[in-house]
Amino acid sequence: MPADPTASPRRAPARRGEFRYVLGRALPFLVIVLATLADVLTPPVERFDRFLIAAPALAAATWSARGTAAIGTLAMAATAVTAAVRGSLHPALLGNEVVLAVVVLAAAVSSHLRQRREAELRQLGAVAEAAQSAVLRPLPPRLGTVDLRLLYEASAACAHVGGDFYKALKVRGGVRIMLGDVQGKGLPAVEAASLLLGSFREAAYTAPDLPAIARRLEASMARYAERAPESEAADRFSTVLLAEIPDDRPVIRLLSCGHPAPVVQRGGTVETVEFSAPSAPVHLPVPVDAPFTVEEVPFGPGDRLLMFTDGVSETRDASGAFYPLERRLRAWADEPADRIPELLRQDLDRFGAHGLDDDTTALLVVRDGTAAPLRRVPSPPLAGSLRT
Numbered sequence: 001m002p003a004d005p006t007a008s009p010r011r012a013p014a015r016r017g018e019f020r021y022v023l024g025r026a027l028p029f030l031v032i033v034l035a036t037l038a039d040v041l042t043p044p045v046e047r048f049d050r051f052l053i054a055a056p057a058l059a060a061a062t063w064s065a066r067g068t069a070a071i072g073t074l075a076m077a078a079t080a081v082t083a084a085v086r087g088s089l090h091p092a093l094l095g096n097e098v099v100l101a102v103v104v105l106a107a108a109v110s111s112h113l114r115q116r117r118e119a120e121l122r123q124l125g126a127v128a129e130a131a132q133s134a135v136l137r138p139l140p141p142r143l144g145t146v147d148l149r150l151l152y153e154a155s156a157a158c159a160h161v162g163g164d165f166y167k168a169l170k171v172r173g174g175v176r177i178m179l180g181d182v183q184g185k186g187l188p189a190v191e192a193a194s195l196l197l198g199s200f201r202e203a204a205y206t207a208p209d210l211p212a213i214a215r216r217l218e219a220s221m222a223r224y225a226e227r228a229p230e231s232e233a234a235d236r237f238s239t240v241l242l243a244e245i246p247d248d249r250p251v252i253r254l255l256s257c258g259h260p261a262p263v264v265q266r267g268g269t270v271e272t273v274e275f276s277a278p279s280a281p282v283h284l285p286v287p288v289d290a291p292f293t294v295e296e297v298p299f300g301p302g303d304r305l306l307m308f309t310d311g312v313s314e315t316r317d318a319s320g321a322f323y324p325l326e327r328r329l330r331a332w333a334d335e336p337a338d339r340i341p342e343l344l345r346q347d348l349d350r351f352g353a354h355g356l357d358d359d360t361t362a363l364l365v366v367r368d369g370t371a372a373p374l375r376r377v378p379s380p381p382l383a384g385s386l387r388t
Helices: 011-041 048-059 065-086 091-135 186-206 210-227 325-331 337-351
Strands: 146-153 164-171 174-182 238-246 251-257 263-266 269-272 293-298 304-308 360-367 385-387
Touching: 011 048, 011 065, 048 065, 048 091, 065 091, 146 164, 146 337, 164 186, 164 360, 174 186, 174 210, 174 304, 174 360, 186 210, 186 238, 210 238, 210 251, 238 304, 238 360, 263 325, 269 325, 304 325, 304 337, 337 360
Parallel strands: none
Antiparallel strands: 146 360, 164 174, 174 238, 238 251, 251 293, 263 269, 263 304, 293 385, 304 360
16 A cells, blocks of 8 residues: 555545535436426416526536526526416516526526635645645655555645654664654644654764654754744644664664654564653653653564554544554454555544544554564563663
């Protein structure tokens, strides 16, 4: 599955949208046919032709201005036909036709304005996609000795980019990954995310270890706050999870800056990584002087590690229960890695009391079983700590 942030289609809602669109296109004609038949087949005192005025109004929602005018003209012709069948061709018909013509004109104008708004929205969508490409570029399906599978859903309606961010880079001797979540939503969150992504891109290639990268992230946000104190992005803190997978050792090194702990899957065994001393989030308004702790976790061929934001871990059902991520991953142990992001998205959408109502990001990192032989290392418990 391509690791593309826009590659998580919601098929059922899309089908429902297509059905509503087709129904909306057909509804004006259905009104004309039913109103005409009802008026012709019932006694003259029953005036069903009055419903014909609804046809152009309904057409304005889905048809073009010309199409709306054509449907309105058809409704006016149906009005004349019903009047002729009743034998009531008198001055009142002229008044009815004038009223209907005014409605048709108003509906055509409304349709034109709707089409113009839709064009503007399409342009905004194109701008959003360009912003997404600049801020969150699609991940490659493979880097070094690991495969990457991404789930990314922005919570805002019609949004392509939210406060969650991610990046994976092939560096000398391994792969380095960052996944994080900016406090809040909206453009300030996107701006803060772009600053952290830029800092990571520079630091990942040159920093000697994960703590050095974390310090660079902190320094970048501090410098930005000094340069642009009026910016809302300067006040946002971020939780960040950093990972490093060396090419020649079956381990993964992890550093959490206040971020939810990832989950490791080895066959049917699923465990949450235990951080002995998680670091503070990046750019907290309160200074925190504490060492960074790196957890080195066994990560051999075929192992999977799921990094995620609180859009996954804090999803609750109607009773307030949190999403059972470990239990789900155990059930999906035999599923191909390509399917996990879509299975997770669908399950979160079903489980959540309000569906996916927060920015939701999950990155599945899979150690390739076909890689070159790795140097064996002892397999300690999940938490073996290095402090710097």
